[in-house]
Amino acid sequence: xxxxxxxxxxxxxxxxxxxxxxxxxxxxxxxxxxxxxxxxxxxxxxxxxxxxxxxxxxxxxxxxxxxxxxxxxxxxxxxxxxxxxxxxxxxxxxxxxxxxxxxxxxxxxxxxxxxxxxxxxxxxxxxxxxxxxxxxxxxxxxxxxxxxxxxxxxxxxxxxxxxxxxxxxxxxxxxxxxxxxxxxxxxxxxxxxxxxxxxxxxxxxxxxxxxxxxxxxxxxxxxxxxxxxxxxxxxxxxxxxxxxxxxxxxxxxxxxxxxxxxxxxxxxxxxxxxxxxxxxxxxxxxxxxxxxxxxxxxxxxxxxxxxxxxxxxxxxxxxxxxxxxxxxxxxxxxxxxxxxxxxxxxxxxxxxxxxxxxxxxxxxxxxxxxxxxxxxxxxxxxxxxxxxxxxxxxxxxxxxxxxxxxxxxxxxxxxxxxxxxxxxxxxxxxxxxxxxxxxxxxxxxxxxxxxxxxxxxxxxxxxxxxx
Numbered sequence: 001x002x003x004x005x006x007x008x009x010x011x012x013x014x015x016x017x018x019x020x021x022x023x024x025x026x027x028x029x030x031x032x033x034x035x036x037x038x039x040x041x042x043x044x045x046x047x048x049x050x051x052x053x054x055x056x057x058x059x060x061x062x063x064x065x066x067x068x069x070x071x072x073x074x075x076x077x078x079x080x081x082x083x084x085x086x087x088x089x090x091x092x093x094x095x096x097x098x099x100x101x102x103x104x105x106x107x108x109x110x111x112x113x114x115x116x117x118x119x120x121x122x123x124x125x126x127x128x129x130x131x132x133x134x135x136x137x138x139x140x141x142x143x144x145x146x147x148x149x150x151x152x153x154x155x156x157x158x159x160x161x162x163x164x165x166x167x168x169x170x171x172x173x174x175x176x177x178x179x180x181x182x183x184x185x186x187x188x189x190x191x192x193x194x195x196x197x198x199x200x201x202x203x204x205x206x207x208x209x210x211x212x213x214x215x216x217x218x219x220x221x222x223x224x225x226x227x228x229x230x231x232x233x234x235x236x237x238x239x240x241x242x243x244x245x246x247x248x249x250x251x252x253x254x255x256x257x258x259x260x261x262x263x264x265x266x267x268x269x270x271x272x273x274x275x276x277x278x279x280x281x282x283x284x285x286x287x288x289x290x291x292x293x294x295x296x297x298x299x300x301x302x303x304x305x306x307x308x309x310x311x312x313x314x315x316x317x318x319x320x321x322x323x324x325x326x327x328x329x330x331x332x333x334x335x336x337x338x339x340x341x342x343x344x345x346x347x348x349x350x351x352x353x354x355x356x357x358x359x360x361x362x363x364x365x366x367x368x369x370x371x372x373x374x375x376x377x378x379x380x381x382x383x384x385x386x387x388x389x390x391x392x393x394x395x396x397x398x399x400x401x402x403x404x405x406x407x408x409x410x411x412x413x414x415x416x417x418x419x420x421x422x423x424x425x426x427x428x429x430x431x432x433x434x435x436x437x438x439x440x441x442x443x444x445x446x447x448x449x450x451x452x453x454x455x456x457x458x459x460x461x462x463x464x465x466x467x
Contacts, residue, residue, distance in 0.1 A: 034066045037066060039055045039056075041065060041309055042054065042055055042308070042309060064306075068305075072395075082438040083435050086159060087159055095158070100205075101118070103115075108193040110189065111186075116174035116197070117158070117173050118170065118205050119173070120170045120205035121170065137206060137208025138169055139170070139208060140198060141170070142174070142195060142214050142215065143215045143220075144216040144224050146220045149178060149311050150311040154175045157431075159436055160173070163435060170206060170207035172202070176190035179315050183317070184315050188223065191224065195212070195282075196277070213283055213284040213456060214228065214284075215286040218289050218395070222292060222328070229331055232380035233377075237257075251334050251337070253325055254334050254335070257325055281381075281383070284456065286385075288430035289427050292328045292329045293329045293404075294323040294327045295320060297400065298323070300396075304394075329404050332407035335377060335411075336374075336407070374410070378411045381411060387404060387420070388420050388422070388430050389420070389421050390421075390429055391423045392425060392426050393425070395427040402419065429444050
């Protein structure tokens, strides 16, 4: 065919003219298609007031977004087709005969249009019994899905609930507020209300309120970690001594959180008092492919060319301070720094060259206060934390989880926080891989199921794995 084309272009000039005429038109058509596709994405996300001048013209940005569309978004959606067929089959047939699936349960009086689904294994005589003769409750998993803070539905994760149920756990999957209907504050409130509902009602479905795990993926992992850490900070601040309060005020991040909590306390008196109530300590936290430093992830979005279409910066407040106040890693670092400042301020008072027993005693007391400072905060965190990330994740780099793990190690025992960066695994895999599918099982399916099972049931080594 190639030789025939060369022959035709040489010996039949009209063919040659036609080819040279069409080539520019083809190039113009391709470029125009790329621009139109990018503009459609901008129009759908409404990244800014929708005007003609709002649409990008820089060919580098156009190329970056089309690269993501054709090399990431579209292939990912195609790969999810087998899971989608399995979901349809489950929703239309399998689910009808299920006695353990309770859908559309209201959990949030402030936003009654948000509901949750409960996937509960049937009670069996094989369950262990307590000393009083009652059947022991099962571990409970509350799952918060991702979706870039702007999309998602509990219906899509029905198969995940079914999988967790098959593993012997009670799964609770809530819908929550997304952008543009709400910002991070509303999202946190929904997660908090879902936890409180579960703590109060899980026994009805065979769950153990002392074995509640909060699990999240991507933006959901961010909301899980943020909600829990900010609730711990709230409790920690409320019982902090006066000298520590002064140190807190020197940290813009912690001072901002202090003001936020005061405002929330006033608002809770006018709306739902449960929003001002502290959460009970969770048994565990499972975080998959999450964003834990908003400023750092914004830089990653700029490299990818998606910062204008991503809802993240708008959801988080559009300022560096609000970014830090919504970054779990940064909040933990600020608390660690505040504790170190408490010790440093005490040491500076004893830096005189003359030995002074009173000063030495003050130093020892300050060191003990700093340790108590950290111990108190540590006692509020979940008993154990599992952080999972794919090494080949291009949406959220694995460094996000590595930094969170490093920050957590200042507060948790060495064996209480585990990090697993899994080779060749991409962004969706920690959740999608364990869902039933018409297609052959993912190579990550069994290892992930075993990883989650071992973490929840305390039957594995506590060692972290970083590849």
